[in-house]
Amino acid sequence: MLTRCLLFLIVSVIVLSKSAETSSFLVMNDHKIVGGQTTVEGAPYQISLQGLDYNNGQYVHFCGGSILTEKHIVTAAHCLMGFPVENITIVVGTSTWDVGGVRHAVQKYEIHEKYEMLETCDIGIITLVDPLEFNDKVQPIAFNDEYVPGNVSCILTGWGYTFPLRAPSFLPYWFISFFRLYPKDLQIAQLRTISNEECSRRFLGKELRTEMCTYVWSKGACAGDSGGPVVNMDQNLLIGIVSYGSSNCGGYTGVPDVHTRVSQFTSWIQERIKIY
Numbered sequence: 001m002l003t004r005c006l007l008f009l010i011v012s013v014i015v016l017s018k019s020a021e022t023s024s025f026l027v028m029n030d031h032k033i034v035g036g037q038t039t040v041e042g043a044p045y046q047i048s049l050q051g052l053d054y055n056n057g058q059y060v061h062f063c064g065g066s067i068l069t070e071k072h073i074v075t076a077a078h079c080l081m082g083f084p085v086e087n088i089t090i091v092v093g094t095s096t097w098d099v100g101g102v103r104h105a106v107q108k109y110e111i112h113e114k115y116e117m118l119e120t121c122d123i124g125i126i127t128l129v130d131p132l133e134f135n136d137k138v139q140p141i142a143f144n145d146e147y148v149p150g151n152v153s154c155i156l157t158g159w160g161y162t163f164p165l166r167a168p169s170f171l172p173y174w175f176i177s178f179f180r181l182y183p184k185d186l187q188i189a190q191l192r193t194i195s196n197e198e199c200s201r202r203f204l205g206k207e208l209r210t211e212m213c214t215y216v217w218s219k220g221a222c223a224g225d226s227g228g229p230v231v232n233m234d235q236n237l238l239i240g241i242v243s244y245g246s247s248n249c250g251g252y253t254g255v256p257d258v259h260t261r262v263s264q265f266t267s268w269i270q271e272r273i274k275i276y
Contacts, residue, residue: 042095042186043157045141045238047073049227050089050097059089061097064158064228066238067140070131072273074143075227076241076260077115077124085109090126093137095186097159102138105129110272112265120209122243122260125272141229144237145266148212150195153233156214157188158225158242189219190233191257199256210264212240215256222249230259238262 049063065075073090080088085106094101107129112121132138191214199213200206214220214230221228221242230240240259248255262269 042137043188043229043231044093044137044139046157046186046229048091048094048097048101048159049073049075049079050091050103051083051087052089059091059098059103061159062224063226064224064242065090065126066229066241067092067132067138068125068143068269069140069273070134071128073126073128074238074241074269075124075126076243077111077122078117078243079227080109080111080124080126081115081117088126090128092132093135096184097186098184102133104132112268118244120211121265122210123241123265123268125269141231141236141238143262143266143269144232144235144239145263147263148193148232148239148261150193150198152193152239154191154193154214154239155188155231155233156191156221156225156228156242157186157231158221158228159184159186189216191216191219191230193239194256199258202254202256203258208258210261211243211258212261213256213258214240218252220249221245221257222247 045067047065047067048061049065050059050061052058053060063075063079065073065079068074085108088106088109090104090106091097091101092104105128107127109124109126111124115121115123134140194202194213194215196208196211196213199211199215200208202213202215212230222245225242226244228242229238230242231237232239239262241262243258243260245257246253246255
């Protein structure tokens with residue numbers, strides 16, 4: 001029991017750090033892809049969720065998300081929880097989060113009514129003030145409505161550190177930026193799903209009610225990739241939304257990345273995007 005509690009505390013750091021580090025909206029949040037590489041073509045469905053850092057007047061990336069329609073973005077609930085709508089913007093159409101692209105204001109967001117941090121239903125829908133203009137750099141992605149088993153090839157995209165250890169929250173953003181722990185270019189990594197049974201074993205019996213897991217040694221998501229897309233490589237369908245994992249990122253501890261299983265929420269999503 002003690003071992004399980006210690007593991008859960010380590011895992012919890014990933015999500016809880018987001019709330020603590022962005023309370024002034026916004027302090028640097030350290031989401032990353034470990035073991036990935038820079039994607040030249042980018043992912044036209046990928047968005048950067050950004051907030052204004054009142055210390056320097058600049059916008060800072062803190063979570064990812066995916067375009068569903070010209071007015072709707074899907075992301076993780078914990079990326080939105082407690083944030084005033086007026087403090088959140090999204091940027092589309094760029095693979096460099098602080099250069100280029102188009103910034104959009106948020107009209108509202110809705111978090112799943114059964115969301116429990118580190119437990120279940122980590123999903124939210126953002127509605128934009130103005131519709132997106134689709135082009136070769138800005139495109140929606142269809143989402144999966146079938147159960148995804150283990151051993152399925154998928155890709156993860158996002159911005160964040162490339163170093164597998166989470167940096168202390170007291171480090172200033174200029175330090176993170178100078179040492180390129182938090183790359184500005186979009187990263188991509190090829191992963192593989194594992195079964196929920198295997199994932200539960202690796203998490204010492206943790207129940208996975210609405211989640212799916214990925215695991216590849218030396219590759220994976222970390223705090224800040226949260227909300228971003230996990231996409232089936234063969235079908236180009238959104239199958240997962242990055243939720244949580246170990247604070248030692250990249251699979252080095254044997255702990256999988258946990259993602260919201262999109263197929264569990266197709267009706268919930270459709271009800272919220274069909275009318276705007």
